[in-house]
Amino acid sequence: MKKIVILGAGTAGTMVANHLTHLMDLNEWQITIVDEDPIHYYQAGYIFVPFGKATEKQLMKQKKTYLSSKVRMLQTKIELIQPENNKVILQDKTVLDYDFLVIATGCDIYPEETPGLGEHEWGKSIHSFYTLKTAVALEEKIRNFQGGRIVVNVVENPIKCPVAPMEFLMLSDAYFTQKGIRDCVELIYATPNSGAFTKPVASKLIGDMLDRKNIKVEEDFYIEHADPDAKKIISYDERELEYDLLVSIPVNKGADVVGKSGLGDELNFSPVNKSTFLSDKFANIFVLGDAANAPTSKAGSVAHYAVDLFGENFKRYTEGKELEEKFDGHTNCFIESGYGKGVLLDFNYEQEPLPGLFPVPGIGPFALLQESRLNHIGKLSFEWMYWNILMRGRKVPLAPTMTMAGKWTDWEKRFNVA
Amino acid sequence: MASKVLAGKTVEVNEEGFLVNPADWTKEIAAELAKEEGIAELTEAHWKVIDFSRQSAGTTGAAPTLRGITSGSGVSTKELFSLFPKGPAKKVAKIAGLGKPEGCV
Incomplete structure (x- = not known):
């Protein structure tokens, strides 16, 4: 059996694991995922908590509920990655060998880095x-x-x-x-x-x-x-x-284990090719989600578009074909603006956010870079999509790469900006 | 994209005034860009940071972040702020003829 090891079972890691169970021949490949925390947090909901609009309990689910039964899950701390030997050492001294490693250990806050x-x-x-x-x-x-x-x-x-x-x-x-x-x-x-x-x-x-x-x-x-x-x-x-x-x-820094294993930059983010997520240093390591140093937003929506493109590209790669440079940095974000309204941004590595309508040009229903009630509803309904579509490794009927259709390059004229 | 004459040379700049082609960069252009950023004269200390940043960008392909500059050049953050007031990473990148530092959205 050939082995894929995924480190981290958060947003990116869970999506990768579930996508790969659909794509890879499981008679040939064993997929293992490691995470020390049994809880999957709905991080996009944190913003509502301080205002009493979401409770702690609502935002916590069991990680294993969202992982395919075909994935082996190990709940333990990751001690060290030895990329030269294709091994991961776990806290309980287990050594995992891998043919391919996916690092999805995310990032966290470090208040102790700033005095006071x-x-x-x-x-x-x-x-x-x-x-x-x-x-x-x-x-x-x-x-x-x-x-x-x-x-x-x-x-x-x-x-x-x-x-x-x-x-x-x-x-x-x-x-x-x-x-x-x-x-x-x-x-x-x-x-x-x-x-x-x-x-x-x-x-x-x-x-x-x-x-x-x-x-x-x-x-x-x-x-x-x-x-x-x-x-x-x-x-x-x-x-x-x-x-x-x-x-x-x-x-915000990447996981300590990434730094300790010599795979991080000065903030423990791991340098990758921003279109394929292949590690700059090792040809059998990919880094997805917040753990990577790709110059895009660290957000679940980015991880989702990235993972959508990653799966098939990865499969081709394991068959000895070249990786296609597919990911364009596509990001969506719903910004809550208060009073039951929100703003939606849609952009990528090259194209900055512009006003317009999304996803259907001329129709929407979401308004880009403008406040609307529907954008707020979009943000709320995203929670259902997150758990039931994204985390299950199902595809959302939206193109993973960005399109200029529906973006108003003439926004100044439309908004009467001098 | 707009073109602009800097130190007697016509160069392309983006809407924020960053050089589009890093190859257009000269030390004289750096001095003029520095003036635009409110730095009247580039001292040896300034050049230490600029040279480091150009070198770093040569290997990584991107302008270094604030942390990248301090950990790589040995210049402290405090000093960096007195040399390039307000946003040092951005100012250094501009003066050194590199693109805007990535990673910020």
Whole structure:
């Protein structure tokens, strides 16, 4: 039997495992997946938790429920990868040999990387929502917040779901407005980017939206340290921002085991070919999802499009054929903008997000880069699709690569922008 | 894409002013791009960072990130911010004639 070992049974790992059980001849191939955590978290739901719109329990399912019975699942910690010997060492000293390795170990937050952040005020006046535990703790803080300044700070890029900090601010605006205390709450977005978004059109349109919602953007803010006692964050160029509540998106890094095994960059993300996900270093290692250093958003939608294209490409590769450079960096994201509305972005490595209609040009029903109620419903219904279609390894009837159809390159004229 | 005259040479730049063809880059162009970014004169310390970044991009094919610069060149983050105020990674990439650092969406 030839062996495929998949490390990590989160969004990308689960999809890869299930796709491969459909594609590969299982009389010839054995598929093993390793993850120490038995729980599969619906991470796209974290954003709703601080506002009491999703509960902890709702977002947790058993990983094994979503893995095909044809996949062998091992629940243990991954100790080391030995790529030269095609081996993975597990914490219980089991050694797994592989013909092909798929690394899908994701990324996580590291508040301890920034002085003052993950210390005695963590969980008190400094919070996050990038893990389920932190999102649950923030819910109580938000519920009891009587007024003051909330600063949302992205420590460093890249981060998982780059729009989530802005969603958090827009949902805060709606939440405190509905609570009747919006005029006592100041909302500030301190970002290392030179605007709300890194791509010009989205930056302008989302920037305008933040402006209308009275959310201030502190641009080019690279935090150097937090002063948890004085309740302020200080940037490298010595700007100080005081807060009553700091919602931090700490440094995101890939798994320690990736770094320890010599497969990571300075943030433990693993360098890959951005169109095929083949490791830059080893011809039998692929890295999918957030664990890779591909210059696209770290998000489930990206992992989904990538895995859709990966399966058949991988099969061809195991038959001795060349990999096709297929993945174009296609990303969709629904941005919650509050009051039951949302914004949808659709873009790839080359094409920045533009206004328009998606997926059917002229019809939609989703509006690109504009607020609409249907976009919000799209975000909510995505949860069902995630569990019942994506995680089952079924195909969504949407093209995995991006199309320009339905995107308005003449948006300035349509919106009457001078 | 627009073209622009920098240090007497016509070069193509994108909408954010980054050189489209890294081969167009010269030290004189770097000095002019630096002025656009509010840096009046490029000192030896600036050049250490620029040279490192060009070298790094030569091997990886992309402009280094902030972390890539600090861990690779030995220049501290604090120093980097005083040399290239506000967004150093982006400014260095621009002055060094490299594309905008990837990985940010």
